[in-house]
Amino acid sequence: MQPSTIQALVFDVFGTVVDWRSGVARDAAAFLQRHGAKQTDGFAFADAWRRRYSPAMEEVRSGRRPFTRLDQLHRENLEAILPDFGLAATTLPEDELKWLNRAWHRLEPWPDAVAGLTRLKARYAIATLSNGNTSLMLNLARYAGLPWDAILGAEAAQAYKPAPQAYLRTLELLDLRPEQVCLVAAHNYDLTAARGHGLKTAFVARPLEFGPGQRTDLAPEQDWDWVAPDFRQLAELLGA
Amino acid sequence: MQPSTIQALVFDVFGTVVDWRSGVARDAAAFLQRHGAKQTDGFAFADAWRRRYSPAMEEVRSGRRPFTRLDQLHRENLEAILPDFGLAATTLPEDELKWLNRAWHRLEPWPDAVAGLTRLKARYAIATLSNGNTSLMLNLARYAGLPWDAILGAEAAQAYKPAPQAYLRTLELLDLRPEQVCLVAAHNYDLTAARGHGLKTAFVARPLEFGPGQRTDLAPEQDWDWVAPDFRQLAELLGA
Structure with missing residues (x-):
């Protein structure tokens, strides 16, 4: 054509x-090690985080939830998967959670x-x-x-x-x-x-x-x- | 600070x-000459066009009109000032009017x-x-x-x-x-x-x-x- x-x-x-999986895995691995997680595989973390991506947007697409920006959906999904790696959002410093959530802003092309x-x-x-x-x-x-x-x-x-x-x-x-x-x-x-x-x-x-x-x-x-x-x-x- | x-x-x-006045005047002068306008001063045209800019947006700001993009306001204002230069939108080719309206997309920094x-x-x-x-x-x-x-x-x-x-x-x-x-x-x-x-x-x-x-x-x-x-x-x- x-x-x-x-x-x-x-x-x-x-x-x-951009290659989201490698970038998120890189920062997640550093984060998991820094906080003594029981499981420190960054790729497993990236994959777990990504599995919640589409379902979170579906809440908005279906009209069950008003439009909410992706940074916020990522943050909620981040908090939801931390327990699978032996961590909890409530016991981690806020600036560390913010930093990890912004891994999606730091991806290699x-x-x-x-x-x-x-x-x-x-x-x-x-x-x-x-x-x-x-x-x-x-x-x-x-x-x-x-x-x-x-x-x-x-x-x-x-x-x-x-x-x-x-x-x-x-x-x-x-x-x-x-x-x-x-x-x-x-x-x-x-x-x-x-x-x-x-x-x-x-x-x-x-x-x-x-x-x-x-x-x-x-x-x-x-x-x-x-x-x-x-x-x-x-x-x-x-x-x- | x-x-x-x-x-x-x-x-x-x-x-x-960007210098809107010189850019609009340049294209307006060419347009006015091409169509045999009685008045071919591009700067006068640019100034006349610009005088209707803020009043047109005020219709939106005041709530009297729903949000309307500037290209559309420019087009309405263009049609409104053409008679002052001895021309009428109804007797000009549509592609020429579109071209002139897009003078605002072609301005020098x-x-x-x-x-x-x-x-x-x-x-x-x-x-x-x-x-x-x-x-x-x-x-x-x-x-x-x-x-x-x-x-x-x-x-x-x-x-x-x-x-x-x-x-x-x-x-x-x-x-x-x-x-x-x-x-x-x-x-x-x-x-x-x-x-x-x-x-x-x-x-x-x-x-x-x-x-x-x-x-x-x-x-x-x-x-x-x-x-x-x-x-x-x-x-x-x-x-x-």
Whole structure:
């Protein structure tokens, strides 16, 4: 497909642009050791934390809970899993809990991400369309050197993907028609929702997002408009 | 004052960062000539257009009208002033009107702005806090090379400055306390409102914003936390 109608690329971020699992594991391991946890495997901690991510957002998506920013959901989930590692939020210093919760603001980009985004930005507007809140995305961009033109997504839309409003409000803020915007994501469910609203779609597999045993999203599950192994090659496909 | 508590700088844009009058006048003059207007003074056109800016936003601030993005207000104001120049929106091609309305997306930065912002960005998060809508600010940033970390302001807040919500919602999105954020503006009224909500304040005079006859905002009208003649010297004052 020719990219000629596209004006802006919007990106899923956790997993697609940055390696959340390694970054969270790194800080969690240091935290667990520092506080004498009985279990100090940072990857196990990252995985436990991440398992509560989607259910927490589902409370908002279902309307059972008003929109609550991801930092707050992460904090509640953090407190919920600490006992599994032999710790309790009530006996830990508040600034230590804050520091660990902000591990999600300190994630490394995949090796191709910054060079690929820089190249894509020369031709297209690039923006986040992440479930992460605005300040989280801003801090992450400054940490990882991600050259976004704008930070859009869940908090701006007051809706978590894949709720329709997350995509539709992003189009409104960009003042673009659906076919002028392409979602770049490593997750088929996200692209499915975006396509349902008329956006163009680009799949970049991130087979290590969930670690060496990953079984999901290893390949495209539909005929997405573009499929590339990394952001540099996506730039090539998109003529950037 | 020591800048040590500050985490983010938020910027007024029209007049403070970019020279709207010269940019609008340039495109308006070309437009007026192209369409055989009886009056082809681009600066007169820019001034007439700008005179309707604040009254149009006041309709929203007063609650008489729901939040409407600035591009739309600009378009209505454009159609309203065309007759003063011997033209009528109904007899002009739609793509020409769209092009002229987007003159506000194609404005030159003041000469110190890009270098100053780049330097400030190395130490502080920098974001817009403008009445311009998100897509306008995004396009302007790409046109003028403004290296924002985030585009915040009226559309994100659904409120026009100096309404309180414009400042308060921006703090929420940044997840910062008022004293951690400094507004940079060339307009005393904007700084007055920001200070009223506890933000820090920096005044940079732009004595040519309204042309050679400018009488307002030539000097600080309160003891703002910082006063600098341009963004480079502001960076110096703020230790960036």
